[in-house]
Amino acid sequence: xxxxxxxxxxxxxxxxxxxxxxxxxxxxxxxxxxxxxxxxxxxxxxxxxxxxxxxxxxxxxxxxxxxxxxxxxxxxxxxxxxxxxxxxxxxxxxxxxxxxxxxxxxxxxxxxxxxxxxxxxxxxxxxxxxxxxxxxxxxxxxxxxxxxxxxxxxxxxxxxxxxxxxxxxxxxxxxxxxxxxxxxxxxxxxxxxxxxxxxxxxxxxxxxxxxxxxxxxxxxxxxxxxxxxxxxxxxxxxxxxxxxxxxxxxxxxx
Amino acid sequence: xxxxxxxxxxxxxxxxxxxxxxxxxxxxxxxxxxxxxxxxxxxxxxxxxxxxxxxxxxxxxxxxxxxxxxxxxxxxxxxxxxxxxxxxxxxxxxxxxxxxxxxxxxxxxxxxxxxxxxxxxxxxxxxxxxxxxxxxxxxxxxxxxxxxxxxxxxxxxxxxxxxxxxxxxxxxxxxxxxxxxxxxxxxxxxxxxxxxxxxxxxxxxxxxxxxxxxxxxxxxxxxxxxxxxxxxxxxxxxxxxxxxxxxxxxxxxxxxxxxxxxxxxxxxxxxxxxxxxxxxxxxxxxxxxxxxxxxxxxxxxxxxxxx
Ligand SMILES: Nc1ncnc2c1ncn2[C@@H]1O[C@H](COP(=O)(O)OP(=O)(O)OP(=O)(O)O)[C@@H](O)[C@H]1O
Ligand SMILES: [Mg+2]
Numbered sequence: 001x002x003x004x005x006x007x008x009x010x011x012x013x014x015x016x017x018x019x020x021x022x023x024x025x026x027x028x029x030x031x032x033x034x035x036x037x038x039x040x041x042x043x044x045x046x047x048x049x050x051x052x053x054x055x056x057x058x059x060x061x062x063x064x065x066x067x068x069x070x071x072x073x074x075x076x077x078x079x080x081x082x083x084x085x086x087x088x089x090x091x092x093x094x095x096x097x098x099x100x101x102x103x104x105x106x107x108x109x110x111x112x113x114x115x116x117x118x119x120x121x122x123x124x125x126x127x128x129x130x131x132x133x134x135x136x137x138x139x140x141x142x143x144x145x146x147x148x149x150x151x152x153x154x155x156x157x158x159x160x161x162x163x164x165x166x167x168x169x170x171x172x173x174x175x176x177x178x179x180x181x182x183x184x185x186x187x188x189x190x191x192x193x194x195x196x197x198x199x200x201x202x203x204x205x206x207x208x209x210x211x212x213x214x215x216x217x218x219x220x221x222x223x224x225x226x227x228x229x230x231x232x233x234x235x236x237x238x239x240x241x242x243x244x245x246x247x248x249x250x251x252x253x254x
Numbered sequence: 255x256x257x258x259x260x261x262x263x264x265x266x267x268x269x270x271x272x273x274x275x276x277x278x279x280x281x282x283x284x285x286x287x288x289x290x291x292x293x294x295x296x297x298x299x300x301x302x303x304x305x306x307x308x309x310x311x312x313x314x315x316x317x318x319x320x321x322x323x324x325x326x327x328x329x330x331x332x333x334x335x336x337x338x339x340x341x342x343x344x345x346x347x348x349x350x351x352x353x354x355x356x357x358x359x360x361x362x363x364x365x366x367x368x369x370x371x372x373x374x375x376x377x378x379x380x381x382x383x384x385x386x387x388x389x390x391x392x393x394x395x396x397x398x399x400x401x402x403x404x405x406x407x408x409x410x411x412x413x414x415x416x417x418x419x420x421x422x423x424x425x426x427x428x429x430x431x432x433x434x435x436x437x438x439x440x441x442x443x444x445x446x447x448x449x450x451x452x453x454x455x456x457x458x459x460x461x462x463x464x465x466x467x468x469x470x471x472x473x474x475x476x477x478x479x480x481x482x483x484x485x486x487x488x489x490x491x492x493x494x495x496x497x498x499x500x501x502x503x504x505x506x507x508x509x510x511x512x513x514x515x516x517x518x519x520x521x522x523x524x525x526x527x528x529x530x531x532x533x534x535x536x537x538x539x540x541x542x543x544x545x546x547x548x549x550x551x552x553x554x555x556x557x558x559x560x561x
Contacts, residue, residue, distance in 0.1 A: 054441075075447055084441075
């Protein structure tokens with residue numbers, strides 16, 4: 001059974017002359033534990049596709065299943081961990097309390113929450129910052145808290161929409177290393193939206209290339225570079241070849 | 255933990271925050287008194303009479319006002335004016351506080367209904383706005399009359415009049431605050447399958463608190479005004495409303511009494527607002543302007559992340 005199965009999905013916003021056909025005939029199947037990136041020009045429907053999977057929007061055509069369930073059922077059984085471009089931490093809560101928020105809502109005991117939050121903060125290397133407040137953290141640290149929060153309740157599927165888009169290049173690469181390290185340890189399914197070709201290639205096993213208007217999948221590039229990937233990977237010939245392949249796939253449909 | 259860490263290098267030379275604001279308050283008060291007496295002096299010397307003639311019957315000396323506060327209110331009476339005004343202020347504050355509480359609860363409740371249902375907002379908001387364009391002078395006698403029919407104490411009727419002025423700022427600001435979290439925050443709550451109540455308790459209300467406290471401060475002053483105005487048609491003799499009216503009518507013979515009453519009324523409002531500011535400071539964790547994390551531990555963690 002695939003972790004995510006998307007069949008003939010389309011999405012039209014609005015109706016009449018002003019309507020926007022955001023997605024058309026999307027077919028995509030993602031194996032459990034796979035790391036998949038979505039890349040494409042701005043406005044091609046990457047975020048929309050992620051929202052359809054995450055049951056934040058209903059599709060106008062086709063069908064989606066997540067681990068055999070409808071997206072709605074999957075959301076109610078807390079299968080989704082979401083990370084957006086903005087960390088969206090709650091200012092009035094400490095870092096620890098932010099990580100505990102989903103567990104609080106899901107009714108976990110206080111002991112369990114504390115233990116999970118500590119564990120998650122260690123995982124993102126912020127063990128000493130539990131008592132700090134979001135405004136006391138740098139952008140990269142905030143984003144790591146957001147990742148810790150998304151993982152705290154052990155969702156099976158991680159949906160990430162340009163999570164590192166607002167970070168500088170150095171921090172961004174550090175975050176990519178860290179995300180891969182976390183992914184290799186937890187083996188969760190990840191759908192990762194990005195604008196950066198090297199980021200997509202470095203992180204994922206498959207890079208899904210999309211085109212605009214209406215958004216559709218034009219190519220799926222398999223990235224068969226071995227894990228663990230590290231600094232050497234970034235300088236590897238095969239890495240550059242894959243970057244070129246994705247770039248050309250993007251150009252074809254300009 | 256927060257306040258102490260700010261600019262530690264200047265801490266030694268600076269007075270504590272509360273002392274500084276108190277000193278400023280006193281300094282500004284002194285300046286205003288000086289302006290008042292200066293105006294009287296200069297206008298008298300120059301023989302000017304515009305905009306106000308500097309005579310004692312329209313502009314009493316500041317010391318005469320203070321003197322009036324500590325003199326018996328009536329010739330041969332035993333209570334000094336300050337005590338009488340203080341008692342009147344307490345009476346009015348009781349109405350104002352009850353009106354404030356009713357107004358705040360109703361105002362908050364309306365905001366929650368509006369944020370839950372845009373239809374309710376669109377259909378009810380015009381009435382909420384319209385309610386505030388009806389002069390309170392027109393509403394007050396009706397409320398007093400209805401309360402009288404139902405044998406409610408008059409001061410409760412005044413509290414309701416006061417709540418009429420109180421709820422509006424709370425509704426408008428609380429609604430703004432409840433709508434303040436970014437859409438992604440609500441999407442996160444949705445992804446946790448949070449119930450609407452959980453979303454309200456954990457996200458919307460905490461986000462709205464700073465907005466609500468701003469409104470409560472506006473409402474506190476409005477509730478005192480509402481109570482004073484409400485006392486007039488209610489014919490309540492014990493509140494500030496009646497006292498102000500009485501002293502206004504005898505203004506030309508004893509102007510310092512009206513000024514004294516105005517000062518005490520203002521003090522009542524200030525005390526009310528100060529109490530709310532105190533509650534705000536205890537409840538809302540203000541986001542400080544100054545970056546306060548210890549710089550060293552910050553850079554350590556960042557480097558660890560990169561290495
Ligand atoms: N709620 C909405 N209502 C109407 N149109 C929408 C809505 N959300 C997205 N769209 C439209 O759907 C299209 C795809 O939007 P989407 O946000 O998915 O693009 P994207 O690939 O994520 O872009 P970017 O890379 O800039 O984030 C755009 O044309 C956008 O205008
Ligand atoms: Mg997007």
